[in-house]
Amino acid sequence: MADHLSAVLDHIDADLDKSLERLFEFIRIPSISTDPAYKEDCRRAAEWLTVQLRELGFVAATRATPGHPMVVGHQTQAAKGPHVLFYGHYDVQPVDPVELWNTPPFEPTLVAAPNGDTWIVARGASDDKGALMTFLEACRAWKTVSGELPIRVSILFEGEEESGSPSLKPFLEANSDELSADVALVCDTDMWDDETPAITTMLRGLVGEEVEITCADRDLHSGMFGAAARNPIHLLTEILATLRDADGRITLQGFYDDVSELPKAVKEQWARLPFDEASFLNQVGLSIPAGEKGRGVLEQIWARPTCEINGIVGGYIGEGFKTVIPSKASAKVSFRLVSGQNPTKIREAFRDHVRSYMPADCTVTFRDHGASPALSLPLDGPWLRPALDALTAEWGREATLAGTGGSIPIVGDFKRLLGMDALMVGFARFDNRVHSPNEKYDLSSFHHGIRSWARILAAFAR
Incomplete structure (x- = not known):
């Protein structure tokens, strides 16, 4: 034939x-x-x-x-x-x-x-x-x-x-x-x-999570309750900021336990590819690589796991201005996974991480947005x-x-x-x-x- x-x-x-x-x-x-x-x-x-x-x-x-x-x-x-x-x-x-x-x-x-x-x-x-x-x-x-x-x-x-x-x-x-x-x-x-x-x-695999934090039982006037009442947007953003350290590594317990380095032959082939990191970032209006220090852009987008915040909602977001301390704030967070990582394990590590920062008088709920290895x-x-x-x-x-x-x-x-x-x-x-x-x-x-x-x-x- x-x-x-x-x-x-x-x-x-x-x-x-x-x-x-x-x-x-x-x-x-x-x-x-x-x-x-x-x-x-x-x-x-x-x-x-x-x-x-x-x-x-x-x-x-x-x-x-x-x-x-x-x-x-x-x-x-x-x-x-x-x-x-x-x-x-x-x-x-x-x-x-x-x-x-x-x-x-x-x-x-x-x-x-x-x-x-x-x-x-x-x-x-x-x-x-x-x-x-x-x-x-x-x-x-x-x-x-x-x-x-x-x-x-x-x-x-x-x-x-x-x-x-x-x-x-x-x-x-x-x-x-x-x-x-x-x-x-x-x-x-x-x-x-x-x-x-x-x-x-x-x-890469994917884990999608939505987290919602509730503090007060209703929206509050920021002049009457500011500083004294906990603001869920403050709390949420403080927690989100702890997800990565100063070197760009993800801080969840056990996150990298099952992550392997690239095979040598694959790494050598990628190194020969005509990939321009500066041009890659320039095409979207950026110039300074982020993410894990010591890792090239190509390796990061193809072969390393990530944690990204895809959206934050809280308080008044309409036209004009409203001095309110919201009752709730939420965020959508996604993790791109590499071979060996278990999506269920990563989801639970994220939830445990968030819970560890929660004050006793506030509550948190999670919504599963799917997962694949x-x-x-x-x-x-x-x-x-x-x-x-x-x-x-x-x-x-x-x-x-x-x-x-x-x-x-x-x-x-x-x-x-x-x-x-x-x-x-x-x-x-x-x-x-x-x-x-x-x-x-x-x-x-x-x-x-x-x-x-x-x-x-x-x-x-x-």
Whole structure:
């Protein structure tokens, strides 16, 4: 089958305009999962994908859930070699504020880019419809040229990724035997830079907490009770300030007990990457690195745990001024975790830390905003080297291993519920404005992405 690869790549090049037409047709379906007004559009998107899979010879169906439907497909031929499960999502973010779009959000537009590339501008062009279609079009090319795929492929598309995936875990649990494969393929990640492909091997985990402190039984006049009555905003901010020390280390008891240093080979590869710390910070209007002293920016955002305060609420925040001592104050705090850290242990350490500072006449309550552990793809597994070689051959640049500061919960679900590692290969650029007005996907990302998946499928067949 791998002998067909050259012809498959030629077909992808010749068929690019038709591939774009199919992508544009898909993008025009406004599948916004968070807004009930678009429920039928989400179903239309799922059914559109089901039709596409059936055209490619998959046994495919739109499967009902309590929310938006899943799309599941399995190829019909009994191909030899490994079995992969490709995952993507067909839902998109809302388009607000719509007045900031230069073109209609669901009418894909080709725009000349300053670097000579072409941008596909539309909601979902990058996240995740463009990325999803790179794989489908690679499958289409293989089927057209050779009549079959080089390995066994199953598909899972969901329609609630942008709204927290409430139906996904129950669906995986109920269909674990059907959906289990040798490895999962996930396309919702980035290139290293505009010309260098990357495979994301490290995902940080996440713990989300909301803490609310109550002092007096009602709001108080600051002239009558100031200084004598405890102010919950003072108390809250004093506690939050103790979460990190002067060197940027997090002070929770046992927080670093399960944190390991980077493997030497990974650290050396990252050191060779053309990463400019100053430019990274300058692009957001900053210049002085924060966080743990002695740790580089790249290491901090990819491979070190964090504690961040995401919001504080308390007292009067309306127009004008009100001299009030509030009864309550609250904060939202998140922890990004690295491999080895237990989310439950970190949550309890945070709560114990806050409680240790509470006066006897004040109370504190906590609200759980979810948790997921960090994940790392085994560097000695059978999937990584063939995929890296395939990407290097396509892009003409050595493909790199990357981490990501974010969290992709589906990857953890695949590991915990289906026993599969996930290979995370994406072709998005950092300036794609996902979730924002004028979202775009580079035409080169779409074209080379299709060719990259074609090569990866061939590499796995060997």
